[in-house]
Amino acid sequence: AQTVTQSQPEMSVQEAETVTLSCTYDTSENNYYLFWYKQPPSRQMILVIRQEAYKQQNATENRFSVNFQKAAKSFSLKISDSQLGDTAMYFCAFMNRPYGSSNTGKLIFGQGTTLQVKP
Amino acid sequence: EAQVTQNPRYLITVTGKKLTVTCSQNMNHEYMSWYRQDPGLGLRQIYYSMNVEVTDKGDVPEGYKVSRKEKRNFPLILESPSPNQTSLYFCASSLFYGVNYGYTFGSGTRLTVV
Numbered sequence: 001a002q003t004v005t006q007s008q009p010e011m012s013v014q015e016a017e018t019v020t021l022s023c024t025y026d027t028s029e030n031n032y033y034l035f036w037y038k039q040p041p042s043r044q045m046i047l048v049i050r051q052e053a054y055k056q057q058n059a060t061e062n063r064f065s066v067n068f069q070k071a072a073k074s075f076s077l078k079i080s081d082s083q084l085g086d087t088a089m090y091f092c093a094f095m096n097r098p099y100g101s102s103n104t105g106k107l108i109f110g111q112g113t114t115l116q117v118k119p
Numbered sequence: 120e121a122q123v124t125q126n127p128r129y130l131i132t133v134t135g136k137k138l139t140v141t142c143s144q145n146m147n148h149e150y151m152s153w154y155r156q157d158p159g160l161g162l163r164q165i166y167y168s169m170n171v172e173v174t175d176k177g178d179v180p181e182g183y184k185v186s187r188k189e190k191r192n193f194p195l196i197l198e199s200p201s202p203n204q205t206s207l208y209f210c211a212s213s214l215f216y217g218v219n220y221g222y223t224f225g226s227g228t229r230l231t232v233v
Contacts, residue, residue: 006161043226044224045224050219098216104167104175105213107154107211111161
């Protein structure tokens with residue numbers, strides 16, 4: 001079974017500093033997608049960044065970047081210049097790339113990491 | 120505004136009293152899905168639908184029903200709620216299944232069953 005593991009239940013960082021959230025996953029597939037979602041206190045699920053497994057280049061979205069290590073099945077999120085508005089729970093998620101009947105479009109989520117940005 | 124609308128946002132009910140959580144999207148998406156979020160477990164898929172009249176079970180379907188009579192609506196039905204269904208529920212949609220840009224999520228329904 002495919003699984004996603006976030007081993008850091010809680011983290012904190014000082015405003016303006018950099019923090020890295022860890023995520024590992026397990027799959028026997030070669031083609032898939034990886035995502036980081038942010039869930040602020042409002043509960044809304046917000047897509048932060050996505051990575052396609054066949055692309056070697058790490059995805060970047062403004063202050064957010066990933067370190068994608070396919071062989072190690074690792075997908076960490078780096079937040080630079082942390083802001084108070086980054087305080088949220090962050091979820092790592094995995095999805096098989098669609099082919100045949102084996103892909104149900106399911107997002108498989110990790111347990112989540114609560115990030116607190118301190119002023 | 121393109122969005123997924125869930126109602127209600129909060130709900131407290133008693134064991135055994137049937138309830139429906141509604142979900143509607145205005146983006147003409149074919150794929151819709153329900154998830155539940157529990158502490159330490161992340162989000163887990165309950166049911167999904169690839170198109171009108173096509174639904175299937177996810178990882179935790181016990182105690183839930185869904186229907187997809189129209190493309191825009193995908194209600195979640197709890198015929199006889201129990202306390203272990205106390206959770207935060209999310210509806211999500213995407214244009215097709217398995218797209219690489221992920222899903223659009225509703226704002227969640229906090230359900231408490233007493």
